Amino acid sequence: MTSIRINEARVTQILQDLVRIPSVNPNFEGGVPERDMADYVEAFLSRLGLASERREVRPDRPNVIGILPGISADAPGLLLEAHMDTVQIANMTIDPYGAEIRDGKLYGRGACDTKASLAAMLAALEWFVENGIKPPVPVYLAATVDEEVNFLGVLDVLESGHRLAAAVVGEPTGLHAVVAHKGVVRCMIETIGVSAHSSKPEEGVNAISGMMKVVHHIDRTMSERLQGAFHPLVGRPTLSVTEITGGVAPNTIPERCLIKIDRRTVPGEDSDQVWREIQEELTRFAQEDGTLKLIVHPPFVLDYAMDTSPDSEIVRLVTAKAAEKIGEVRTHGVPYGTDASKLTRVGIPSVVFGPGSIDQAHTKDEWVELKQVALAAEIIAGTMLAFGK
Template identity: 35%
Template sequence: MNIRPDAARMKRELGELVAINSENPPGGEGAVAQWARERLASLGFEVKLIEYAPARFNVEARLVNGPGPVFAFNTHMDTVPAGNGWTSDAFTLTERDGRLYGRGSCDCKGPLAAMIEAARMLVAERQAWSGTLMVVFTGDEEVASAGARHYAASRPEIDAVVVGEPTGNACFSAHKGSFRPVVRITGKAAHSGSPHLGDNAIFRAGQLMPLLAAFHDDVLAQRSHPLVGNPSLTVTRIKGGHADNVIPAECELLLDRRLIPGETDASAEAEIRALLAEAERTHGIRAEIVGYHATTGGATDTPETAPVVQAAVAACRAAGVAEAGPFGFQGACDLVHFIEAGAEGVVIGAGDIRVAHRPDEFVPADEFVASAAIYADIARRILAA
């Protein structure tokens, strides 16, 4: 009979993790990495801390248990900043009404604690599975996935991966990506008392924005992926002007282009460049891409027929998840980088992504405990002896 998760221990360890401030920025994952190394090493894993940037770490733990596939648990160690508006201390795990409150409780220290518990369960029943079990915790997911990108670049040999993110314990086998170019619109400076002598770059940006919106409505909204839906294009930041009495010669827009599987940064950029060229031909708007903001990465999907998807859906159903999936994740996450490295994978975790970055972030306690059992069940199905 399979060993069950220890709910009290899981809550205690989640409390320890929440108490470690790993807000990103600036990204202080080092203490979380040390915490994870101690626990995984005590279970018999060979553990390495990988410094991918000064004082920034990934954790790689490996346990070889006979011949078979290589299966990995992955989630990230950083959180978004706590911010204001909390009704309890963001760095003290607080349980009330069946919920566990604290920054990172569902994104993603809850999955991290649950994966540690799942690893314990699997170590305790090594006779029931064969292969290599890995636990990989990465840094910087909340900004640019620098940790996962660095790890994937080493081409780790992983056959299947479960990435922990809040999904209500359902199986998500696809996710969107994001691409954020900076577009500079160029005008001509002049004294604001004689605006006709200049070319107002902010006005020109105002002309460009309806063209961007039309491209979203007329082109992107007509595309669709069965699990993640439509791609999108919008403006999330604008910057222009340098003095109160000067017609601005430049204005910059930050575009947020959400990608669906099959689209890439390169393909999205080519479309935006074509749109800007058409804006200049038809409206005289001079605009160009001058830079990029960091993102978590591209879009990806794993076929429903893949063994890890089949195992994950079966494990979710066995745990009583009413709608087990597979579904599509609207946000981006580190799964894409593991797939680019050659693995197949899914995203599963307790909690609701809609509360993840807000004050009073929480994870339902029952879901949290159940997620450890789901993780262990998926591993058993992939690593069946």
């Protein structure tokens, strides 16, 4: 098979269409549901004659899953996943929805994170249909909602019932292969005291003084204990106290003090388990202290670390196909989270891959290099053609 050629002008056109559809996550200022993006993807698939499912994850916030049949119709499929939502547009210095092209770069919110990946995946599907070629196994294209906040979209893909052998998760990796990242647990801890007039502090219990003991224990004992752990691709797990509030007036013994903590997990650690251990340890710490009363609140953010073996078929294929186009390809870990950890957690080997640099994601003049988007489409198509053979 000669190498796959996908027209850069065509990929550019798709990306321009996508960037011109506002899809700021509704949790952010000026956000809108992803419906219009979903409509576009659905129409695109239907024009290609491919079956697709529209799954209302939340009202007006649908995932769209398109299906390209494989030669082995019943084999577990390859998932191509890219999120449709973007971050906010506040303070951007360019037209966020202009999709303007200058010097081979396309500018706009989502241009690199991650509409470029979605455009590359759609162009790859189109290439198969237009050339009348079937991949060895079914390919599912999932355009998902809500990656930037709660990962609701990818979690819904897991409920869709499709059997998945592996996944390519679109994010701006500069055409390198990301196989590991950290997870995170963030929660609030509250100490409860008894308020009193500060002229008679002995009649109260100071919640701030109590919290100082907690902070000290977290910084010294709990966080130092993590020093021993190390993952070769993402480094060490960490634990930090990141916010503190407490007290109501300068002459009142405070009855409440609150902190927020940020715990970064590494592959091999389970974020749910980590959270339970934090809760147990601090509860025990308070009991042993005798005077300390505290509540460890359930996490307000919890996400999983991910890693996929560099020897897995999907990583080997993406890396090999990318190397044909750009030479040296890195297989590495990154500090940011992605939809991929939800897939690897249930045993679906996943690689995070896409055009553009994470340095341009979420920026005031977000852009992507168009040449990379076309190369990404060819790498993804090459992967689809070889996976499961």
